[in-house]
Amino acid sequence: MVATLTETSLDARPSYGPAAPGGKGARRRSDVRMHVLLIIASVVTIFPFYAMIVISLQPGEAIKFPDALFPSDISFSSYEQAVGSQNIPRWIANSTIYSVVSVVLVLLFASMAGYAFAKKRFFGRELLFWVFVAMLMIPYHLTIIPQYIIVGQLGGLNTMWGMIVPTIANAQAMFLMRQFIQDVPDELIDAARIDGAGEFRVYWSIVLPQTKPILATLGTFVFLWHWNDFLWPLVAQQSPANYVLTVGINSLQQQEVPLATVMAAAVITFVPALLVFIVLQRYFVRGVMMSGLK
Amino acid sequence: MVSTIAPADQPALAPPRRKQPMWRSPGAVAAYIFILPYVIFFVAFRILPALYGVALSFGDYSLSGTFELLGLDNYVRLFADPLFWNALRVTGIYALIAIPLTVAISLGMAQLCNRVLRGMSFYRSIFFLPVVTSPVLSGIIFIWLFSTDGPINTALSAIGLPTGSWLQSSVLVLPALALVSAWMNFGYNMLILLAGMLAIPQEYYEAAQLDGASPWRRFRSVTLPLLKPALFFVLVLETVKSFQAFDTIYVMTSGGPVRSSYTLTYMIYDQGFGYFDFGYASATGVVLLVITLVFSLIQRRLIGRNA
Numbered sequence: 001m002v003a004t005l006t007e008t009s010l011d012a013r014p015s016y017g018p019a020a021p022g023g024k025g026a027r028r029r030s031d032v033r034m035h036v037l038l039i040i041a042s043v044v045t046i047f048p049f050y051a052m053i054v055i056s057l058q059p060g061e062a063i064k065f066p067d068a069l070f071p072s073d074i075s076f077s078s079y080e081q082a083v084g085s086q087n088i089p090r091w092i093a094n095s096t097i098y099s100v101v102s103v104v105l106v107l108l109f110a111s112m113a114g115y116a117f118a119k120k121r122f123f124g125r126e127l128l129f130w131v132f133v134a135m136l137m138i139p140y141h142l143t144i145i146p147q148y149i150i151v152g153q154l155g156g157l158n159t160m161w162g163m164i165v166p167t168i169a170n171a172q173a174m175f176l177m178r179q180f181i182q183d184v185p186d187e188l189i190d191a192a193r194i195d196g197a198g199e200f201r202v203y204w205s206i207v208l209p210q211t212k213p214i215l216a217t218l219g220t221f222v223f224l225w226h227w228n229d230f231l232w233p234l235v236a237q238q239s240p241a242n243y244v245l246t247v248g249i250n251s252l253q254q255q256e257v258p259l260a261t262v263m264a265a266a267v268i269t270f271v272p273a274l275l276v277f278i279v280l281q282r283y284f285v286r287g288v289m290m291s292g293l294k
Numbered sequence: 295m296v297s298t299i300a301p302a303d304q305p306a307l308a309p310p311r312r313k314q315p316m317w318r319s320p321g322a323v324a325a326y327i328f329i330l331p332y333v334i335f336f337v338a339f340r341i342l343p344a345l346y347g348v349a350l351s352f353g354d355y356s357l358s359g360t361f362e363l364l365g366l367d368n369y370v371r372l373f374a375d376p377l378f379w380n381a382l383r384v385t386g387i388y389a390l391i392a393i394p395l396t397v398a399i400s401l402g403m404a405q406l407c408n409r410v411l412r413g414m415s416f417y418r419s420i421f422f423l424p425v426v427t428s429p430v431l432s433g434i435i436f437i438w439l440f441s442t443d444g445p446i447n448t449a450l451s452a453i454g455l456p457t458g459s460w461l462q463s464s465v466l467v468l469p470a471l472a473l474v475s476a477w478m479n480f481g482y483n484m485l486i487l488l489a490g491m492l493a494i495p496q497e498y499y500e501a502a503q504l505d506g507a508s509p510w511r512r513f514r515s516v517t518l519p520l521l522k523p524a525l526f527f528v529l530v531l532e533t534v535k536s537f538q539a540f541d542t543i544y545v546m547t548s549g550g551p552v553r554s555s556y557t558l559t560y561m562i563y564d565q566g567f568g569y570f571d572f573g574y575a576s577a578t579g580v581v582l583l584v585i586t587l588v589f590s591l592i593q594r595r596l597i598g599r600n601a
Binding site for chain 1: 420
């Protein structure tokens with residue numbers, strides 16, 4: 001089901017710890033013990049997903065434990081129900097637009113600013129940069145009410161652009177871009193400039209291609225942040241047709257919608273995140289490890 | 295990602311070589327154009343809201359758009375409000391349960407995963423799945439798992455442990471929420487700790503082994519001390535997360551039962567978007583800001599001393 005993590009950075013070490021004393025037999029026994037522990041941990045980790053999928057495939061109305069976990073017959077009627085009679089297709093579209101447009105804008109603005117902060121000297125650079133750093137200390141929950149008021153005054157509540165716009169000045173993304181672009185050799189940029197490349201050309205054709213891995217890492221993070229985002233879309237959208245998936249399935253859960261339908265919607269919400277994770281896992285894992293080592 | 299707040303590793307600005315002032319050089323003009331879109335959005339939707347939030351806490355904003363300055367009224371009201379003290383207590387208890395639980399599980403899992411074994415990458419991928427799952431989904435699934443005759447209680451009674459009505463109990467609701475948070479976050483922390491463990495030189499373990507140190511002793515005397523920077527980073531991350539937990543609480547308990555999971559962040563939401571008392575909610579937000587600042591100062595001190 002899940003593609004494997006890349007081993008490049010995680011398994012740099014040939015073996016963990018000193019070889020178990022007692023030779024091959026002891027080694028094999030300890031391996032078996034490890035597998036048992038790892039399988040138990042995996043089952044515990046996966047069980048909630050299993051429950052979600054199994055319940056979504058129940059034909060009946062009443063879901064009783066423990067019968068529900070060992071289904072005798074499987075039915076996709078909850079999925080038909082979910083896609084047919086609910087707003088779910090609209091929510092899928094809204095979540096997709098919210099996530100994809102945000103990824104593009106965050107990456108574009110963060111890489112442009114990151115490039116300037118990394119490679120250009122200008123008045124106010126240090127000051128601006130430290131203002132950006134300082135803002136990371138402000139809890140999100142303090143700013144969400146003013147953000148709501150400001151977007152409201154701009155006429156952006158209940159609109160897609162109003163939901164996207166406050167999320168695109170992403171400080172973490174900008175710092176990461178700056179850090180990465182600092183490693184792009186100056187000679188490369190100077191050479192392009194001597195060849196007559198303009199400022200935008202240098203950024204677009206020289207700097208950006210050099211940062212592809214970090215763009216992929218950041219893109220994965222930003223996509224998942226937006227796909228799974230809840231509080232801001234919850235307050236920014238009032239009409240059910242404008243909900244994103246997370247807000248939508250929570251509203252289903254609070255109504256009298258059968259649990260199987262809610263779980264079907266949950267599976268529908270989970271699958272895109274899972275696919276993004278499987279395809280871009282390498283970049284995602286690298287991003288997490290980078291965050292710890294800095 | 296928080297840690298990408300890099301220290302000022304920029305070289306100090308070199309004295310300008312050109313005759314014209316630096317801010318008028320062609321490079322600087324281009325630089326301003328490059329940062330302009332980012333700066334506009336950052337000022338409008340990060341800096342302005344932060345200042346506005348602090349300002350709101352000293353007044354009252356009605357939905358019709360009028361702001362009335364009230365001075366310290368919101369704070370006076372807040373510090374006399376049992377709801378606030380309850381929220382503070384709930385936030386503290388939740389943090390005291392969630393932080394050690396999540397860090398301990400993350401550390402254990404990192405240790406378990408720090409070895410070469412057939413299929414290890416597959417196991418690690420599985421442990422990472424909850425990280426990419428929306429907290430709303432996790433909440434919805436765990437409501438069912440925690441239900442009175444649900445899987446968790448059945449498993450507990452099968453091994454002879456007492457059961458409980460988790461989300462309906464004012465005592466068990468915070469441990470239940472902390473458990474969900476641990477399930478969601480351990481994969482992320484595990485990876486950070488694993489990266490730290492891989493950076494520990496193999497020779498240290500070999501030396502310890504020659505001295506006859508047991509595996510537990512090696513873990514305590516070699517792994518733990520050398521893992522301190524990564525461990526502190528995870529600790530800071532979990533502290534911030536536990537202070538700001540909201541999504542699962544909103545989905546699973548709505549602050550209940552009887553406000554026993556009514557945290558500070560939930561109070562901000564409830565006062566702000568439930569009662570539209572923006573000034574009062576912002577005062578709560580400022581208190582959260584102060585608490586966050588104090589804790590990060592303390593932790594920064596500790597890191598400075600230990601790392």
